[in-house]
Amino acid sequence: MWKMTSLTKIVGIQLPIIQAPMAGGATTPELVAAVSNAGGLGSLGAGYMAPAEIKQAIRKIRELTDKPFAVNLFIPETGQATANQMQHACDDIKQSCIELNIEIAPISEPYAQSFAEQINIIIEEKVPVFSYTFGMLDSAWISQLQTNHTILIGTATTLAEARMLEENGSHFIVAQSSEAGGHRGTFLGKAEDALIGLINLIPQLVTQIKIPIIASGGIMNGRGIAASLDLGAAGVQMGTAFLTCSEAGIPDIYKKTLLAQREDNTVLTRAFSGKLARGIRNKFIDRMGKKTTILDYPIQNALTIAMRKKAKEQNNIDFMSIWAGQSAQLCRNTTASELINALVIETQALYK
């Protein structure tokens, strides 16, 4: 029975399917709750959200569902940028800002939300599942989350990272393969050196890590789910597939772009945030490919916020970050529950 795995048993859900915690607005409370109501595990991508916004979103999710759900945060990183580098980085994105009719100027700290304030909300609200990306969780937080019986899900892109997360107290590990859309979760070594395909990463981890592994990267349909379970995963985490659901909070032009894909048009870029991420190639990525000054994450991310916001307002796909995995051409125009029902039928057919 493919529907019962350690993921479904421990988390108390019906299906081994997690909707990925995509930060930046895609994972509305409506999407998260719809996925959980359909038997999967919805996840709020709260990495960029202010603490008050996280609290509000969690309460909204709880109004919409009584099922388990997850919230995800980014383990904090500090970048460095001299005034000179900051000016160069501004110069490099200036032309794009002019085309959007906005000003660009050097920015100062804070470059990201306060992690301590964010995670305090997770603890106060006794969130059922907490997933985290870009690193390890300090043991002080782990103790508090354990007291709440919060289930912990770390993110690894290599065996070495998975080992560290296992020792650190994660209950599950999301194994992010090279096919995945959005930011690479790599926290040991260079992200460019940690681009391992799903068909290798999952067997590599399941044979060497004791806690259950959740497959992520390029999974879009029943074939991908069945393949992941065959590889030994306890479940799947799917991001791009949920972006084109009606509940997802991304601009219509972003959805239309995904639905228009016929083959892989994604590239890996640091242009938007300073951190390597996979998205559909566009004017900004191409333009920044020729520039030399991309600031450290999260500084570059903070610097391009205004540009991306304006691009969204103007429905201008040239300057948005169109994060997507390599299988975006398999996106469907449905609701979240329709998608999940279809995934169940497709997977079931392969397990007959």
Added chain:
Amino acid sequence: MWKMTSLTKIVGIQLPIIQAPMAGGATTPELVAAVSNAGGLGSLGAGYMAPAEIKQAIRKIRELTDKPFAVNLFIPETGQATANQMQHACDDIKQSCIELNIEIAPISEPYAQSFAEQINIIIEEKVPVFSYTFGMLDSAWISQLQTNHTILIGTATTLAEARMLEENGSHFIVAQSSEAGGHRGTFLGKAEDALIGLINLIPQLVTQIKIPIIASGGIMNGRGIAASLDLGAAGVQMGTAFLTCSEAGIPDIYKKTLLAQREDNTVLTRAFSGKLARGIRNKFIDRMGKKTTILDYPIQNALTIAMRKKAKEQNNIDFMSIWAGQSAQLCRNTTASELINALVIETQALYK
């Protein structure tokens, strides 16, 4: 019944498993015949072989088996190198040659075997299956192969390449994913832009290409086979898994290196041949990463032949091309028939 697919039916084999045609000596007639005798499809990687050697190997295979087998050739490419570039390339590999105690000097044409002479052997010998890599086959050859009822297998790394091969008359397409070891088969655009994970590439092709797709890249065990078939493939092609079989013609130190892997230590490099290929990182790859002159394929390949030959003689792993896929840590020390029997048991267990 997972063992019966369009691949087994059309080729007349028992199992949908192809042993990949790895050029450079790995695919001895003994390996090819052992795989075919065990119910799979053995393949001779003849890309670098002289026509007379190919003929001899085919005859030897036929002495050892009466089952179908495949021979693979490289579609020819012409590289360019000025005298100045040739000298720079020599300078860049000089230090490595000194350490091996050999001389390095500029080389001249021909840089590769004559394709016309090679394929004439395939035609004369009425080889049952002909697979080809690095491009399309001229229609004149296709007509002659069709007259012989030779089954044709092209190699694609993207949807666009698969479409061209389908229109060109291939009967099957090997879809080479980013995880694969050895040379990238990309022939449209840059190889760096065609690194698509298996979990994406196979569903992408099976939904848009009519002829059957064979999955390749990182498949090492029953989990990988079951996953590939779930993704819609008609079979799998496995290379690295067969390199550590006792019949494989690679140096012992190469086998030992593969068997000692615990995680992915592969990188993509042009250092050995001028064409992007995946192998285990070593001194030569690291050293060449800092050099600027790597000649076009096949010129760089011809230029480094002496160095690689000497490294093999000296059992010196630092200067060999240790081609391997991302899942090399799953290599086993067995015979080819033991490996195939194990693959059958493992796959069967997942289809219960």
